[in-house]
Every structure is written in structure tokens, then in C-alpha cells.
Amino acid sequence: MIPPKETYLSIRDLWKAFGSFIALKDISLDVKEGEFICFLGPSGCGKTTLLRAIAGLDLQTKGTVTQGGQDVSNLPPSERDFGIVFQSYALFPNLTIEKNIAFGLENAGRSKAEITARVRELLELVGLPDQGRKYPAQLSGGQQQRIALARAIATNPGLLLLDEPLSALDAKVRVHLRHEIKELQRKLGVTTIMVTHDQEEALAMADRIVVMNHGVIEQVGSPTEIYREPANLFVADFIGEMNQIGSSVAKGGRLAVGEKTFACLPHGLADGTPVIAAVRPEDVIPHEAGYLETSGNRNCIDVQLAEMEFLGSFWRCRLTNKRFGGKELIADFSINAVRRLGLEAGCQMEIELPDNRLMAFPVAGGEGAKQ
Numbered sequence: 001m002i003p004p005k006e007t008y009l010s011i012r013d014l015w016k017a018f019g020s021f022i023a024l025k026d027i028s029l030d031v032k033e034g035e036f037i038c039f040l041g042p043s044g045c046g047k048t049t050l051l052r053a054i055a056g057l058d059l060q061t062k063g064t065v066t067q068g069g070q071d072v073s074n075l076p077p078s079e080r081d082f083g084i085v086f087q088s089y090a091l092f093p094n095l096t097i098e099k100n101i102a103f104g105l106e107n108a109g110r111s112k113a114e115i116t117a118r119v120r121e122l123l124e125l126v127g128l129p130d131q132g133r134k135y136p137a138q139l140s141g142g143q144q145q146r147i148a149l150a151r152a153i154a155t156n157p158g159l160l161l162l163d164e165p166l167s168a169l170d171a172k173v174r175v176h177l178r179h180e181i182k183e184l185q186r187k188l189g190v191t192t193i194m195v196t197h198d199q200e201e202a203l204a205m206a207d208r209i210v211v212m213n214h215g216v217i218e219q220v221g222s223p224t225e226i227y228r229e230p231a232n233l234f235v236a237d238f239i240g241e242m243n244q245i246g247s248s249v250a251k252g253g254r255l256a257v258g259e260k261t262f263a264c265l266p267h268g269l270a271d272g273t274p275v276i277a278a279v280r281p282e283d284v285i286p287h288e289a290g291y292l293e294t295s296g297n298r299n300c301i302d303v304q305l306a307e308m309e310f311l312g313s314f315w316r317c318r319l320t321n322k323r324f325g326g327k328e329l330i331a332d333f334s335i336n337a338v339r340r341l342g343l344e345a346g347c348q349m350e351i352e353l354p355d356n357r358l359m360a361f362p363v364a365g366g367e368g369a370k371q
Contacts, residue, residue: 008033008191009054009159014063016049016215023049025215027063034189036182038202041212042238047195050212051161054193056080068158082159083152087167089144091136091151097123098132101151108155122150125184142173149181153188160185162194166201178205199239203227211235233361236278243284243329245277247360255360258323262299263355275360281316283357284331287350288341300352303329308338308345317343319351 009031016024024046031037039047052058054065056077064073072080083104091100098119105115123129126146136144145165152160165181166174182205185192196202202209203223211218211226211234219231230236237244249269250256255277262277269275292300303319306328315338319329331351333343343349 005032005034007031008035008068009193010064010066011050011054012064012066014050014053014065015061016046016053016058017061023215024053024060027217029210029217029220031191031193033191036185036192036205036207037194038206038209039193039195039212040199040202040209040239041197041218043197045212046215047197047210047212048163049215051163051193051195054159055082055084055161080159081157082161083155083157084161085145085148085152085163085165087164089136089148089168091144091148093136095135096132097128097134097136097139097147100136100147101154104151104155118154122154126150127180140173141169142177145169145177146180149184153190158191160190160192162192164195164197167196167198174201181205203239211238213238230359233276233278233364236359236361241281241330243279243281245279245327245329246325247275247277249273249275249360255358260301260323262353262358264358264360265356267360269360269362274363276363278359278361279353279357281330281332282314283354284319284329284333285352285354286331286333286337286341286343287352289348289350291350297352299355299358300350302348302350305343305345305347305349308343315343 007030011027011029014024014027015022027050039050041047049058053060056072056075059074064071066072067081092103095103101119101122102115105118119132123132126149128143128146131139131143136147139147166177169177178201194205206223208220208222209226210220213234219226219235221229226235227239230239236242245257247255247257249271250261251271253264253267254261255264255275257277264277287300289302291297292302301321301323303321305317306320307318309316314332314334317331317333319331341349
């Protein structure tokens, strides 16, 4: 049995204000040693402000930051143990790649032989062993980002901070580089925090995701937990595609959509509470017309397949039913299911909203929880 890892970074009751604007509100978070954490959220949610507070680049208004058992809350960046990679790379354009990587090592007073060996080792590590004599302008964006990463880890920091490191790259390079960064992080075992607004990036790279909005943490969990078990409607809507249907709580905790009721996941909301019924497109199960009558499955409903869009590995289908209040339901059906059921635009069919994947969230402004 693998022993649980110790907490390496601990943030407690952290607030950050810029004048009258509160950027961070009572943030508390523990990061385990060797963990890869992603701060994820829309622009302006406070994720970069939190990263800068951890680094000491923008000191918190109140609250504490403890790293490796030491309170670093009021230490300047130069006295904190971290390496950082910015969105803009921030390489020195007048220095060679070797000199860029060696910069922190020289400031740390390492010997010339030690610096040369370490620079060579890092260039090998990031897959650019022959680029040391070039200048940043002679490298591609992806190569520059690798060099920025090599410079950040040159002094073997206890904490690696990545501020949207891939956002300036094209899509194909981003996918390749995010895999490389994750592999490198695993190899080094360095505790890492990355800021991103890209959901796919966070889901692919993180051990845990911290979803933020308006300066607060909405949910912390593994990528699977965040995606499959969202804590609230914001997380459900922000992460991936989510169908939302206006409904209310009926007897037994079922969801009433028009005159029909559906079984759903437990929600603890009182009867009559207005809610949003939510289900992901890939969780909608297609059936042939007449399935409801023969199966007796009460979580089925008849729909018209209004439109189909071929997306390679599946068909994205738009479904209509007057009970949806004029909204279309989006469903992702496999190629095999479409072929097996003979589905085509305009046809009538039935769908199942599985009770173990149908969620209910309070309408904004009213919790409606049972007392």
C-alpha cells in the first residue's frame, strides 16, 4: 500500500483586495507533495491572482501561505522556493539559450563546471540538446516554452508554477507539449500548480482541479469527479457540454418536466423547488420508437431528431420535444447506435435519461434544501 503524501503547500483564509475590488475571498487549499494541480476558471475568476499570491508577486491582503512547513506569507519572491513559467515565456532575448537556462544557477553561486553540466542535462531533458547556442528568436514558440520550463526547474525548486504556459501556442503543439510537461513533472516529482482556462487541458493534465469563479473556489476534485460529479450548476455548465432543462422537484425527489417526471440522482431539495435538470450529451441513451411502451422505462421520452452533425467518432444530435420549453437537447450518439437504429434527421425516436446520470441543481438565488 502506497502511503499518503504529505501536504506540501497549505493556503489558509486567504483574501486579496485591489482597492474596493475583492479578487480572492477566503481561499483555503492544501496541495500534496508531488501533486499536479490546475487552477481552472473563466477570465477574471482570480486564478492568476492566487498563483501570484503563492509566489509572493502580489502579497495577499490577509491569510497565510505555508510551503514545506515554513510560513512564507510575507516573504519576497526571491526568498521563496519556486520556479515559474509565464504565458509570454519571458526569456532574455539578448542571451543564448544556454545563458537563459544558466541565469538562476549563476545567481545561486554554482560553479562554472556545475552550471555547464546542469544546462546540458536540462537541454537533454526538454529534448533540445543542440539548441544551446541559439537565441530565443531563432526558436519556435513550442521550443521557447520548453526552454522557459528548463530555466524554471534548473535550481530544483520545490514548487513549479505555470501561468497559462500553453495558451500562446497553436492547438497541435499545445496537445503535444501538455503531454511532455506532464511526463516531465512525473519524472521530476515536483509539486506543480498550473493556471489555465482550457477545460480539456486541465482534464488531461491535472491530478486535481480547483475550479474558481468570482474569487472563490467552487469545487476541488479529480478530473473524473469534477466532470462526473459537479458540485453545482456553475461547475456543471463550465466543464464540458451540459444540457439544462427547467423543472421542479416532484414527490419522491423525482424531477417534473412538464407533466412527466424522471428519477434522478439524490439532491436533498424540497418538493416544489424550481431546479435545473442537467444531463451530459454522452449520457443520453437512444432507443427506437416504441421502446417506452414495451419496456415501461419511466425515464424515457419521445423526441424528434431535428439535426445531426458528424464529428468523426460520434454524431452530435439535436433533439426537440415541447416539454423542453422550446430548448433543444443535445445528445452524442455513437456511429454504431446511429447505424443500428437507422437514425436520420427528422425521424421520431425515444431517448432515456438515466437516473444515475440525471442531476438536479437549484435555480440561481434559491437553494431550496430540506431542513
